[in-house]
Amino acid sequence: MAAITAKETRRGERRGHGINHKSECRQYTSIEQALGDALAAYGVTGLAIYADGAVHRFDTTDKAKGNRNGWYVCPSLEVAVYGFWHTGEQHTVTTGGKADPAAAAEARLAAQRAREQRDAERRAQQVKTAEQARRWWATAGxxxxxxxxxxxxxxxxxxxxxxxxxxxxxxxxxxxxxxxxxxxxxxxxxxxxxxxxxxxxxxxxxxxxxxxxxxxxxxxxxxxxxxxxxxxxxxxxxxxxxxxxxxxxxxxxxxxxxxxxxxxxxxxxxxxxxxxxxxxxxxxxxxxxxxxxxxxxxxxxxxxxxxxxxxxxxxx
Structure with missing residues (x-):
């Protein structure tokens, strides 16, 4: 899992599925601010960020509106994890310095919870789509x-x-x-x-x-x-x-x-x-x-x- 710790991220250039960050050391006053800066480097701005431990989804800028391919979760007030389903990217960001072992463990658990939630959503949608496909096929001429x-x-x-x-x-x-x-x-x-x-x-x-x-x-x-x-x-x-x-x-x-x-x-x-x-x-x-x-x-x-x-x- 890549980590971006206590740094001010600026917009970089995309290279394949990754991004080239330019950063300078900086202490953040809140995890919301740290995560907001990290996401801004991917063109995601104006997003309401909630440090409530729940998995939140958002649209990425390289896909059509409503794609919800981006996700983040803040398991604590010092650590956030975010990623993009369609590229497989996953990153950790903190308010400053390196994440301590407890915070790192929280980040891993949060990322795992996000994957499990995504998998459950995908399976449910696949079932729904299969039902639609069978209806369409049965009623088509x-x-x-x-x-x-x-x-x-x-x-x-x-x-x-x-x-x-x-x-x-x-x-x-x-x-x-x-x-x-x-x-x-x-x-x-x-x-x-x-x-x-x-x-x-x-x-x-x-x-x-x-x-x-x-x-x-x-x-x-x-x-x-x-x-x-x-x-x-x-x-x-x-x-x-x-x-x-x-x-x-x-x-x-x-x-x-x-x-x-x-x-x-x-x-x-x-x-x-x-x-x-x-x-x-x-x-x-x-x-x-x-x-x-x-x-x-x-x-x-x-x-x-x-x-x-x-x-x-x-x-x-």
């Missing part, structure tokens, strides 16, 4: 094959459902529907708020009796691959989720079922996250990686859905 997104991608619905203008992609965890990804007519995609994200997946095709399964990021890529080669494709939604999905799928399927990672080639993005994380996921389960092949002069395509659509357009 079959997807319109002429939906603008399907028309643009030249894909069949493959079991998707539709609510108003939104296509619904069901997302499962341990065989249960726990979330839904919404695809809007303009192609924007968004899961339901607060639902489980890590390890959840959709599916195009059927896993029953399959001897080979592909894992792809997006639904359109999965649908394009399924239409092209007839192999079931698991939808991981994004590059970060490829490895969690791959690990769970490998545990679930018989050893004789081959799993292949169908990577996006984010060749125009620094670090090529699609390819990099697909290879890491494949390495984690001993699988192969399938890469899209682009036309020699193509400066647009990055995934299998793009390639299929591009070739259809060129054949006209």
């Amino acid at each position: 079959a997807a319109d094959p002429s939906h603008p997104y399907l028309t643009k991608k030249r894909l069949a619905p493959h079991g998707l459902r539709q609510r108003d203008t939104m296509l619904l992609v069901p997302l499962f965890y341990d065989g249960e529907l726990v979330n839904i990804e919404r695809i809007y007519p303009d192609g924007a995609k968004k899961a339901l708020f607060g639902g489980r994200a890590k390890g959840v997946a959709g599916l195009v095709g059927k896993l029953v009796d399959a001897d080979r399964v592909l894992i792809a990021e997006g639904w359109a890529t999965a649908a394009a691959l399924y239409e092209a080669i007839g192999v079931p494709v698991v939808v991981a939604r994004n590059a970060d989720n490829l490895e969690p999905v791959a690990r769970r799928l490998r545990q679930r399927l018989p050893d004789n079922v081959a799993i292949t990672l169908a990577a996006d080639d984010d060749r125009f993005t620094d670090g090529n996250p699609g390819t990099t994380k697909a290879r890491l996921a494949a390495l984690a389960i001993g699988a192969k990686v399938l890469m899209p092949t682009f036309c020699a002069d193509c400066q647009r395509c990055t995934d299998f859905a793009d390639v299929v659509l591009c070739r259809k357009e060129r054949s006209l």
Whole structure:
């Protein structure tokens, strides 16, 4: 746990998920003042601070309004702990000097209490979101094959459902529907708020009796691959989720079922996250990686859905 003790923190420059503090020694007259200065370095100002031992949440400046990703707790009038859920940062601040052993112990307990409260809130929200997803799925109709997104991608619905203008992609965890990804007519995609994200997946095709399964990021890529080669494709939604999905799928399927990672080639993005994380996921389960092949002069395509659509357009 990082500690900021009895110092006046000024606004620094963000570096990744951290911050570069410039400080000078200073005694604070209250923990509220010390914590206020520490938070100001992250752009959080005007926050009412309560030294009441309870965990308090606040919005961070790098996320949309209402995100409540920041938290703090003042277990005593000399010590405060604060952090940011989305970056994993956690810091301790005191009114002056180094925290004594008792104050340090209070800070550790306060941080643990904050984590437990956050975990409980997250689990409760996941249950609530799963219930919403099941209601939406049960009351939605079959997807319109002429939906603008399907028309643009030249894909069949493959079991998707539709609510108003939104296509619904069901997302499962341990065989249960726990979330839904919404695809809007303009192609924007968004899961339901607060639902489980890590390890959840959709599916195009059927896993029953399959001897080979592909894992792809997006639904359109999965649908394009399924239409092209007839192999079931698991939808991981994004590059970060490829490895969690791959690990769970490998545990679930018989050893004789081959799993292949169908990577996006984010060749125009620094670090090529699609390819990099697909290879890491494949390495984690001993699988192969399938890469899209682009036309020699193509400066647009990055995934299998793009390639299929591009070739259809060129054949006209």
